[in-house]
Amino acid sequence: MNLKRKVEIAVISDVHLGTYGCHAKQLLTYLNSIEPKKLILNGDIVDIWQFKKRYFPKSHLRVIKKIMDFAADGTEVIYITGNHDEMLRKFADTSIGNISIVNKLVLDLDGRKAWFFHGDVFDISIQNAKWLAKLGGWGYDLLTLLNRTVNWCLEKLGKERYSLSKRIKNSVKGAVKYINNFEKVAADLAIENGYDFVICGHIHQPKMLFMTNKIGKTTYLNSGDWVENFTALEYQFKRWKLYNYNKDKLTPFFADEDLKEMDVKDLIAAITIVDQPKKNKHI
Structure with a gap:
């Protein structure tokens, strides 16, 4: 019986594959629970x-x-490019089968x-001091490793997991101000350009915020991440x-059985050969 939820659009961002902070298993569980017509990867998927x-x-x-x-x-x-996967911007506006990069x-x-x-275009630290932003990224990764050790101990004691980085960001006034300014x-740019929705990551x-100014109104949405919050946006x-x-997880969906059985070499071979789309499934 197919229990997967059908959604018109699913949006994920800031997965940061290739870092210790990425929670790939939780993301895979989520992806296995849906059947989207469109899957929008809004930047920083691969770090x-x-x-x-x-x-x-x-x-x-x-x-x-x-x-x-x-x-x-x-x-x-x-695939919408971000700052951690900015190398893909040289391939913007290209497509391979049902996958496109923009x-x-x-x-x-x-x-x-x-x-x-x-959304990284709004980040002054990245635009004007990229080396500093990268240094911050490595420091963040070290914090994540420390956090994993803390959470391992908490789980052994039967206590709730704790996010050090999230706690730090939410308690620092400068970070809160930056987030508010970003939003x-x-x-404001969305309203100025006549967009009903503006969807970011970063x-x-x-x-999800309904925002107004003197000119008009819009809905601001941010898909969050799969490092701390484990969130996505869905349109249906x-x-x-x-x-x-x-x-929100209801039925526990785990990795597809064929993926569970595949070893690393098989997985690498599978993702370097693009399968042909099945008949009558083109969008």
């Missing part, structure tokens, strides 16, 4: 900045294989305009939903 660590476990390969399987089965996969995206959703982009700038803060029945893995 190319930190690829030199040669850390890319089997669960991370499974995520890539699952995304490619979506495309082979007829799902339109749109820097930004505009969709008509039931008569309303939706504007998708990652306001994105909303700041790892899942959110003319409305948006913010999916939270920790709160």
Whole structure:
């Protein structure tokens, strides 16, 4: 019996495959629970900045294989570039089968305009001091390793997991101000350009906000991340939903059986050969 939820659009961002902070197993569980017509990857899916660590476990390969399987089965996969995968920007506006790479995206959703982009263009630290931003990324990764040790101990004691990085970000006034400014700038630009929805990633803060200014109104949405929050955005029945893995999961979907049995060499071979889309499944 097929229990997978059908959704018109699913949006994920800030997965950071290739880093210790990425929770690939939880993401794979989520991806196995849905059948999207469109899957929008809104930046920082693969963390190319930190690829030199040669850390890319089997669960991370499974995520890539699952995304490619979506495309082979007829799902339109749109990869919007971010700052951690900015090397892909040289391939913007190219397509392979049902997979396309873009820097930004505009969709008509039931008569309303939706504007998708990652959001790093608003980040001054990245635009003017990229080396500092990368240094911050490595420090963040060390914090994540420490956090995993803490959570391992908490789970052994039967206590709730704890996010050090999330706690730090939420308690620092400067970070809160930056997030508020990010949301306001994105909303103001969307209103100025006549977009009903603006959908971002980048700041790892899942959110749905109805925002107004003197000119007009828009809905700001952020898909969050799969490092701390485990969230995604879904569009179905003319409305948006913010999916939270920790709160919304119903039936436990795990990795497909064929993916479980595949070893690393088989997974690498599978993701380097693009399967042909099945007949009558083109979008």
